[in-house]
Amino acid sequence: DGGITQSPKYLFRKEGQNVTLSCEQNLNHDAMYWYRQDPGQGLRLIYYSQIVNDFQKGDIAEGYSVSREKKESFPLTVTSAQKNPTAFYLCASTDFGTRGKLFFGSGTQLSVL
Amino acid sequence: GENVEQHPSTLSVQEGDSAVIKCTYSDSASNYFPWYKQELGKGPQLIIDIRSNVGEKKDQRIAVTLNKTAKHFSLHITETQPEDSAVYFCAAVNNDMRFGAGTRLTVKP
Numbered sequence: 138d139g140g141i142t143q144s145p146k147y148l149f150r151k152e153g154q155n156v157t158l159s160c161e162q163n164l165n166h167d168a169m170y171w172y173r174q175d176p177g178q179g180l181r182l183i184y185y186s187q188i189v190n191d192f193q194k195g196d197i198a199e200g201y202s203v204s205r206e207k208k209e210s211f212p213l214t215v216t217s218a219q220k221n222p223t224a225f226y227l228c229a230s231t232d233f234g235t236r237g238k239l240f241f242g243s244g245t246q247l248s249v250l
Numbered sequence: 251g252e253n254v255e256q257h258p259s260t261l262s263v264q265e266g267d268s269a270v271i272k273c274t275y276s277d278s279a280s281n282y283f284p285w286y287k288q289e290l291g292k293g294p295q296l297i298i299d300i301r302s303n304v305g306e307k308k309d310q311r312i313a314v315t316l317n318k319t320a321k322h323f324s325l326h327i328t329e330t331q332p333e334d335s336a337v338y339f340c341a342a343v344n345n346d347m348r349f350g351a352g353t354r355l356t357v358k359p
Contacts, residue, residue, distance in 0.1 A: 237343035241293030
């Protein structure tokens, strides 16, 4: 059953702590994306990767870091430099040829303790 | 860069009525316009899309129209049902993808 899996569903961060959100896809998609969603707002792009070992900053990359060591995996680290990390984080993937047809995971809700 | 505006931000309709959500975009080079539906606590799902060489596309109870001259596109849902209640996002795609802020649709039984 192909899809994109995010974990955990809920995550709590303490002050000064880095936390990592997992995103795995078995759709054989080339491109993967991380979006941040705040209540009542649209989706804002944090980072994206079009190929293994390469990634680009989106509109709100400050305080976040990513890696793309495998095609299937695109983890997002929320660092202590991100002062307002509470949000719903969405991972997505797509093929190069179908850009715009994003497949989304079910999201991770990150809250600050 | 591209800017997408979406209206209204909330929409409440009676079951069986129609719902219309409108979006405008700024980049005339945008050529692909998907619509996503997001249910509570889940990720968005693509429900319908339209390319810039098409004026209208329909899939059962949902349809999308595109006016390239005016740079706006709309989502139409007919015979609404309670399960249509969700947040709907429009997007415009050229070299990058921009989302509207979303419309929370509530269908009252």
